[in-house]
Amino acid sequence: MEVTHSGQVVYSAPISKGIILLRIKLTQPESVYFKAGQYLAVLLPDSEKASYYSIASSPNRKGEIELLVKEDKLGVGSVYLYSLKEGDSIQLHMPMGEAYLREDSDRNVIFVAGASGASYIRSMIHYLDESDHLAHREVHYFLGCREEDELLESDYMHKLAKNYTGFHYHPALSHQEDWDGHTGLITEVVDRIMPNDMSKWQAYSAGSPAMVKAVADLLIANKSLEKNYFFSDMYTPEI
Ligand SMILES: Cc1cc2nc3c(=O)[nH]c(=O)nc-3n(C[C@H](O)[C@H](O)[C@H](O)COP(=O)(O)OP(=O)(O)OC[C@H]3O[C@@H](n4cnc5c(N)ncnc54)[C@H](O)[C@@H]3O)c2cc1C
Incomplete structure (x- = not known):
């Protein structure tokens, strides 16, 4: 899967039991356009594998994104994301998904x-x-x-x-x-x-x-x- 965005971890800490919030500042390119409710793929280093995560932050924040990652000691993606520290780089493919917010609907x-x-x-x-x-x-x-x-x-x-x-x-x-x-x-x-x-x-x-x-x-x-x-x-x- 092709890398569309590179980023740098600027924050990682628990947000609720068994879940961390990971904040990623986008570096290349420096912003992303997406719709609320879309998701991305995290490309795992030295592997063909990707893991999928909802973009948990608002699309109004174009220069950084937040992910909420559930701890899963057997999940390769989860273990990788839990290992990341401030300053580490990360490769992403985004945005993806059709289940985004239909903001023009007044339902x-x-x-x-x-x-x-x-x-x-x-x-x-x-x-x-x-x-x-x-x-x-x-x-x-x-x-x-x-x-x-x-x-x-x-x-x-x-x-x-x-x-x-x-x-x-x-x-x-x-x-x-x-x-x-x-x-x-x-x-x-x-x-x-x-x-x-x-x-x-x-x-x-x-x-x-x-x-x-x-x-x-x-x-x-x-x-x-x-x-x-x-x-x-x-x-x-x-x-
Ligand atoms: C559109 C979408 C959005 C998502 N958004 C989020 C999100 O925002 N946050 C979030 O935390 N998750 C989210 N998920 C779920 C996440 O993608 C899955 O939990 C995914 O499996 C994580 O990938 P992984 O690489 O950690 O697990 P993988 O390594 O792919 O493993 C898949 C599953 O198999 C289990 N497993 C692996 N090896 C073994 C073994 N030897 N024995 C028993 N079990 C094993 C793992 O525990 C895991 O549950 C989303 C999924 C989709 C499709």
Whole structure:
């Protein structure tokens, strides 16, 4: 795969349990044009292999990008990205993907993420916030994790929900007892909260392929979402 951009790591630190935030300053060329929700390939040194990561930062920041990388001690890409330190260089191919934010659509938005799938949603929410789109839109964000310390940027999401009457944040935990928020499968929480007629909505989802398929099945078959308005780079609905 061809290198489109070279960069230099300027920051690497944990952002939530088991996930690091890697900030990369672009050096050659010095900027990138992409749409919120797209992804890239990290080219691994001395290897033909590439690993794929959502671009987690907003496209307004053209000179640098952020990745959120889940720790996976058996994953070659994950081990490589965890080994990088400030000043190290990195080779990338970007942008890629069709599941980007349709910002010209005035449909309401539902985001559904499982664990590290929150990386894909992060870029779109930061972009909507910066572009002042949240002031006149209904946006629901469902994030399913096992435990509270895996939730990504919860303080920021709660702040958005306080500032914008149309923004709703619904974290749900599957493996924590001392938690008085939503529990159980994220699809059950979505089913309980969202209306039965979602024919005028658009949906974006990332997580395990099984979760994304379950979300698509629920929204399209049970809640009348038009299948052309379900976006995910990991799964294309067939119904
Ligand atoms: C569009 C897209 C966007 C994505 N965005 C993100 C993101 O933002 N953040 C993120 O963290 N991930 C993201 N992913 C997922 C990420 O690409 C995968 O986790 C990928 O497998 C990581 O590559 P790797 O080189 O680390 O793993 P690989 O080395 O390719 O391994 C693949 C899987 O096999 C397992 N494995 C390898 N060897 C063994 C073994 N001997 N025994 C058992 N299991 C083994 C690894 O644990 C790993 O889960 C995204 C994927 C796609 C397609």
